[in-house]
Amino acid sequence: MxxxxxxxxxxxxxxxxxxxxxxxxxxxxxxxxxxxxxxxxxxxxxxxxxxxxxxxxxxxxxxxxxxxxxxxxxxxxxxxxxxxxxxxxxxxxxxxxxxxxxxxxxxxxxxxxxxxxxxxxxxxxxxxxxxxxxxxxxxxxxxxFTPARYFQRMERSLAAVPAAPTIPDGLRLEPWSAGTDEDFLAARNEAFRDVWGAPALPLDFWRNKFTNHTLRPEASFLVRDTATGTPAGMLVTNHWPADAEVTGVRDAHVMALGTVPACRGRGVATALIAHALRAAAEHGFERMSLNVDSAGPAGTSGIFARAGFTPKTRYVRWALEA
Known part of the structure; x- marks a missing residue:
């Protein structure tokens, strides 16, 4: 019309x-x-x-x-x-x-x-x-519509990052590869099972949103339990070159980070963040960012703040119950 x-x-x-x-x-x-x-x-x-x-x-x-x-x-x-x-x-x-x-x-x-x-x-x-x-x-x-949830973008400079981060005993770290992509998805779905508004993702949804052309495999990691071989957690990093062209800052954005419930309390997320920070810095990125649910357990006072991330822009999840 x-x-x-x-x-x-x-x-x-x-x-x-x-x-x-x-x-x-x-x-x-x-x-x-x-x-x-x-x-x-x-x-x-x-x-x-x-x-x-x-x-x-x-x-x-x-x-x-x-x-x-x-x-x-x-x-x-x-x-x-x-x-x-x-x-x-x-x-x-x-x-x-x-x-x-x-x-x-x-x-x-x-x-x-x-x-x-x-x-x-x-x-x-x-x-x-x-x-x-x-x-x-x-x-x-x-x-x-009314505000239903608030999210916080957090950022951290990569000018100084942890040296030689370690992996907790009983775990091993693997970089992303095409062969482990489905293990990353399995870890994500298990880790987000109890997260608000984050149902299980099918493989095609996962690949469209997370492991697409913006994926940075060199700064994306999977942690496995060495005894069982099962995924314990994952971190996926993405990058948008268009942002860097305008801002002049190469930003590595953590699109997904999670620990499966059975492995929580073992330092999985802390290790993943430390390794992602080091890898991103080594590959020429100047900043790492992420968005976190302010109402969730990993809010601004959680592991991200301890890893040196500071709050920047706040986002609103408006909702209409129809």
């Missing part, structure tokens, strides 16, 4: 560059420090949890994308099916009602996918955004 010379249609895989351009224009004003290449946005457009035809919408002014929304559903869910509503509006087109239209379309699309995949469960629609984006809180509150 056409409204005020704008064209509205579902996203397609061919929109990768237009999506990257829009996200970068948004960041230039919002100042979050998250930049994208077309390869990055294509990864999101081919996400197995996305259904672009049923649950996405893009707004164009001529050939320029000026707004979008898309839904990411979960293949596995238990009591509540939490879907993620992503989207945004170009700064030059804000305060014109586009955001309201996109959020309302996203809520309707979320219900469509929910009815298709998990009709017997409760539905929760989440929006995950950095705090302080102008007008966002008012927009979401006006549509019935």
């Amino acid at each position: 056409r409204t005020e010379s704008l064209t509205w249609r579902p996203l397609t895989r061919g929109d990768a560059q237009a999506s990257a351009d829009l996200l970068n224009a948004m960041d230039a004003v919002d100042g979050i420090g998250e930049l994208y290449t077309a390869e990055d946005t294509l990864q999101e457009l081919i996400d197995p949890g996305a259904d672009l035809e049923r649950a996405s919408l893009a707004v164009f002014a001529g050939d320029v994308m000026v707004g979008f929304m898309k839904i990411r559903y979960k293949r596995f869910a238990e009591e509540t099916h939490r879907v993620l509503l992503d989207g945004g509006v170009h700064p030059d087109h804000r305060r014109r009602g586009l955001g309201t239209t996109l959020v309302e379309a996203g809520v309707a699309a979320a219900k469509t996918l929910h009815d298709l995949h998990h009709p017997t469960l409760k539905l929760a629609i989440d929006v995950y955004r950095a705090e302080g984006i102008a007008g966002l809180a008012e927009l979401l509150r006006g549509r019935g």
Whole structure:
């Protein structure tokens, strides 16, 4: 349809560059420090949890994308099916009602996918955004969303890192490889079994989100129990070159870190962090970052603070129980 010379249609895989351009224009004003290449946005457009035809919408002014929304559903869910509503509006087109239209379309699309995949469960629609984006809180509150959880981005300089970190007795460290990728996933799923909003991931979801083109295998590690050979914990590090091109800082971002319940209390996570810090520094990274659930046991007063990480940007997980 056409409204005020704008064209509205579902996203397609061919929109990768237009999506990257829009996200970068948004960041230039919002100042979050998250930049994208077309390869990055294509990864999101081919996400197995996305259904672009049923649950996405893009707004164009001529050939320029000026707004979008898309839904990411979960293949596995238990009591509540939490879907993620992503989207945004170009700064030059804000305060014109586009955001309201996109959020309302996203809520309707979320219900469509929910009815298709998990009709017997409760539905929760989440929006995950950095705090302080102008007008966002008012927009979401006006549509019935409320803050459900807070997350903290933490950072640490790699100018001085632990020398020759050790591995606790009875454990061994392995770097990521294609042959151990499924062991990493198994460790992640077991470690996150009791974590809020983090159901088990299928292999295709895992590879799309975590072990994709941004993976840094040299700073990603698996810890095994030497007696049983079973995974005890894992840490996955990713890097986005587009961020470094703008900021001038090569950042190694910890996308996933977890210890399986049976191995907690043995220093697994501490060892993984120490080895990742050392490896990232040795491969030319200048900073390590991560996002942590502020309500979780590993918050700002936990192992990350002890490892030298300090709080930076806070993120809000807005939720609508639909």
